[in-house]
Amino acid sequence: MVTIEVDGQELQGPAGAMLIELTDKACIDIPRFCYHDKLTIAANCRMCLVEVEKVPKPLPACATPIMEGMKVFTKSDKARMAQKGTMEFLLVNHPLDCPICDQGGECELQDLALGYGRDISRFSENKRVVADKDIGPLVATDMTRCIHCTRCVRFSEEIAGIRELGATGRGENTEIGIYIEGSMQSELSGNIIDLCPVGALTSKPFRFTARAWELVQQPSIAPHDSVGSNILVHARGSQIMRVVPDRNESINEVWISDRDRFSYEGIGSDDRLTTPRIKTNGVWHDVEWQVALQAVADGLRTTSADQLAAITSPTSTLEELYLAQKLMRALGSSNIDHRLRLGDVRDQDSAPAFPGLGCSIADLESLDAALVIGSNIRKDQPILAHRLRKASNAGAELHFINPVDFDFVFSVANRLIIGPAGMVGATAAVAAALLEANGKSVPADIRNLCTASEVDQGAKAIAGSLQQAPRSMVFLGAIAESHPDYSVLRSLACTIASECGGQCGYLPQSANSVGACLAGAQPHRGVGASTVSDSGRGLAALVEGGMSGCVLLGVEPEADCDDPAHVIAALEDCGFVVSMHAFTTETLEQVADVMLPIAAFGETSGTFVNAEGTWQSFSGVVPPRGDARPAWKVLRVLGNVLDVEGFEYESSEQVRDELHRACEGVGTDTSQHGNCYTTALDVGLMRVADVPIYSTDALVRRSPALQKTGDAASFLARISHAQAAQLGLSDGESVSVVQGDARQVCTVVTDTRVPESTVWLSCGTAKAAMLGASIGPVSLEKGSGEGML
Structure with missing residues (x-):
């Protein structure tokens, strides 16, 4: 450790650490614009100049490594003069836009100008003007405000992995722009809004809608993928105005995807369902909650238990899913399923308790090799893709078996791109190569699955990489989950993981795919993945065999299911359908008999369990629209109307705690699998x-x-x-x-x-x-x- 002195205070840090890193940890404030702890050092804004003893000129704290015995002065006359001089130059060409700038009230330049700027400008020439760039529908540009900190440029190259932004020109003619005119391609592009220290890059949907001091901030969890990114929801009155990231180094660091950032716009959609509705003779009528709930209770009571089903969304909260399955099982039915895009359930009894990642999200960075089967991970899980990019940059070898050669933002060592029918054979070839490399005989079941010789070299290369890596993993993605031979792919993936000394993990598709399994929202297992004596029918079996009554929880059949047409046909033949959803669609109006409006994202409390198994609870930020109610409350009251015991909850926290107790001791081994090696998919187009x-x-x-x-x-x-x-x-x-x-x-x-x-x-x-x-x-x-x- 190196010992230095800053403003008379003794600090210690590792050799090679930059001065600004130590001062930040010690809460010693040094102004900066270009420095960011997640980006490389540019040292081009010069705002962090400090005085160092025996050094004739001020040095940038962000680019000055500490040395034993160094004495630093951050508030000396020399340091203050350098910082004020830098600020004066930055303000020379900066427009006086503060009254109309969206960054006003939370602007780093505005804050530092108050402390380091002059009262009266000495500049009397014309200010420069820079033409704005159109970089897509998400980010608005006002490039005259740009101070050339290059945070956005470094982000696009280092974090997003796409060189979309760059600097052209020299001196005061320097401009930050996009290389190819048009929309930015990165699914993380919105993060440049947070990085920009001025108002040059702002949120286009949020533009001119509110001031920072008008907003109330509340932490929440992003509801769109299995990462569970931590977010801050900003609201004014009863309206959510924007979403920004909340720092959580173990999950999303300081980034969120554009999907997490801009999806809040959907809350105010014209499709919002705000009043309970009942269909009579093909015509929808608005009714009171008591009337709607009684109609639902009557419909469920008159439906035979073996013909009663619940189809639930894996984006529903843990509490909602738990109460939905509890209600169904109290009515004698285990026909409940959240696995809306699952293509094969043959080995469901031997599958893991939940489809977890198999490691922590942060541990993805330390992998030496990984095989991903059936996933466009860059689009499916942008934050996980970012973690794998960091692993790749550190030397990890990443391999993919996919039916399409998707574009990734990291180096891929080997790609086996083969049609859906060949994915099983390609995966089997990797398993066979590993078995042979370990001196084992290849079972006939696996040998018979191996595809033509054209994948042999790639399979052997993947096997060799996984075998030699100190830490390797195999992941099954969304496309693999929808595959008709998912059971076979799981068996092969677990074999590969076992033979290379690694772990098999999953890339769950939705925010609460893991939580739904723990809540018991599946036909063959109960709460905490416990065995049930009366196993029910899953979605595919319900569609095939028919239903007489069905509860849809947050589901839009035409968009959320793997085989929408057949699901819709089954619902049309169903005698009684209840839709509990925040929105209405033409399909729901066509198939449902009763529609109950439930709260949307930001309007309800609940819990999500992410891919690594972390339980993350959140509260509502704004009240539900119209007469909508949180779904857990609707289910609780419905249980009361049906005289079901155990529905006396007063808060979602009570529901969560009850479930948490039931889930203590649930196994976390994600390498459990059956031995299914019979394919169901034929060859052909x-x-x-x-x-x-x-x-x-x-x-x-x-x-x-x-x-x-x-x-x-x-x-x-x-x-x-x-x-x-x-x-x-x-x-x-x-x-x-x-x-x-x-x-x-x-x-x-x-x-x-x-x-x-x-x-x-x-x-x-x-x-x-x-x-x-x-x-x-x-x-x-x-x-x-x-x-x-």
């Missing part, structure tokens, strides 16, 4: 569908800003150039996509990322919802459908 980043849940689908980005869902059939030539198709041509009994017309796009025998057609659009499962046989018919291709 196959559709593969990912869920676009801004189509994952009801809130993001209703955010106008997010739906204007390039990542918004589009209905395009992407095929390889070779496949297009074989089928006689060309870019921009119209084709009919036929999947089962469904047919939809869309546009063909040739894409080098798509392998042969594969049609990449994403979920998230109304037309896509009318097709079949996300992975399955498909055919293309040219034009209006004449002549099968």
